[in-house]
Amino acid sequence: MKVLTNLFAAEWLKLRTRPLAWVLLAAFLSLLALYLGLWALVLALQEGVLARGDLRLELLSAAQIVQIRRQLSFPGVFGAVLGQLNSVGGILAVILAAGALGSDFGWGTLRVLLIRAPARGAYLLAKLLALLLALLIGTLAGLALGALIALAAGATLGLPSSLAAGDLLALVVGVARGLYVILPYVLATLACAAFGRSVLAGVGGGLIFLALDVSAGSLGSLGVVNDLVLVLVNLLLQPNINRLVMMNAELFGLDQSVLAGGLDLATLPSPLQATLVVAAYCALFGYGAWRALARRDIGGAG
């Protein structure tokens, strides 16, 4: 345990001082502000706020507008932020994870670290924990930004808002679930970086897996053809991720299917299956990362 604590302290020092981490955080917050800002603009145009009611651009259906109004007010904004965490945030998390492990190969610092602390499993776990802490902080920063935007949108667009103690409890569950959804992609990235011994392998492997997985999500519609096909499709990662993301949205009164037309809620796996399947993928990728790191020789820089 002490070894893990020491390595976590080292990994956290490296990560929190790394410019890449701050650049990715800035990118996440900027994209989040853009996302929520655009919805606010759409809402303002739809309701004619910008033209004092003289001109209304009815771009979306009434049901969609209801969803957008919820996303821009409490507590729905939390669901919107967590939704972004599991889309844009996932991509940025892959880049961060690849940089964190791949750089230790590229700079040759892995051998220096392993001479001081040769427990490779503990090193990998410490790195994962440091990454999760960084992602948690990024999520909390995103939630804070979302709250500010919700306050501003509420004041300018006159959105109804309510925040109860139960919402804050739901926020804890939502954040934990949001990070759980990212975890398999982070672990797949670490496995790729360890196997390819580079940042490039990590980023490439992680993003290709992410892209393939999202594409595989569209196979969900095949489930209506046959029950066996549905069972098989639901063993892929993406339908299970979709279920968890959906649950996070519902936690804050949002209905993702209204804004994401391709999502068929009826074919998604159960919450228990989603949790277990994601856990199984995490275990698989985590084992792959550990095996690639633990069993292989550590050479020089580059």
Add this chain to the structure above:
Amino acid sequence: MSTQIVVQTEALTKRYGKLVAVDQLCLRISRGEVFGLLGPNGAGKTTTIAMLLGLVRPSAGRAVVLGHDIQAAPAAALRRVGAMIESPAFYPYLSGYDNLRVLARAGGLPTTRIAPVLELVELTARARDRVRVYSQGMRQRLAIAAALLPDPELIILDEPTNGLDPAGTAEIRALIRALAAGGRTIVLCSHILHEVEQLCGRVAILKAGRLVAEGAVAALLQRGQGLRLRVEGDVAQAVALAAALPWVTGVRQTDGVLLVDAPAERAAELNAHLTRAGVLVAEIGAQEHSLEQFFLEVTGDH
């Protein structure tokens, strides 16, 4: 194993497919020694060191460091080992101080060790600068500081003066002498044979992964000692006459000069023997080998 033996390898072997990088290497390094590990490029020096540090898994055999099998108990074996292997490797975005802080935290070492080791390598004034702006010499010194961080009993240095200017080289050599004088065991890999001759008490020479020579530097140089003479007249007769003497173990002729493998104190006797047989000796003297000459002979890199 005696506690006086700091490093012991038993038939240590590393294969990469068909390539045998290190072949059945048996070494014993005693406490307080300055031990030189020499060999041409690709001889297996760095692989040997990497196996001693647990970075590379041996294909066969074992290595015991400070009384612990490096494969079975790497943490215990490396607790009091400091090493600089291959080129210096650091996090470029961190300062020299923070790089050492990462290593101290990873190894569970007190950060109070950082200031003294920076002082020792004369980097205190630049400790807060990012490593990115360090010169090669500064990186080299920081790597030595990192090796000294755990107050090591055993220090393994791979090309420690690489990239240093003459003044820096002299400082590092003085530092190595001071560390050795303090009772630490030092394993030194260097291509600068003059440096090894100056610093090391004992050396091992590797060629194509095999140990081709090992022993005290003084003894190895003595082994190469002989007589160098120039004769007038029949050189072939002189070779035959010299070779016939029982205490002569070999005679070579290069550029009209005879190199006779014989004790230096037999010079007068050899001179008299040749003169009596009618061979005029124009010049005779002791032929002293440098480590470089010996190295070139045993590695066949003439």
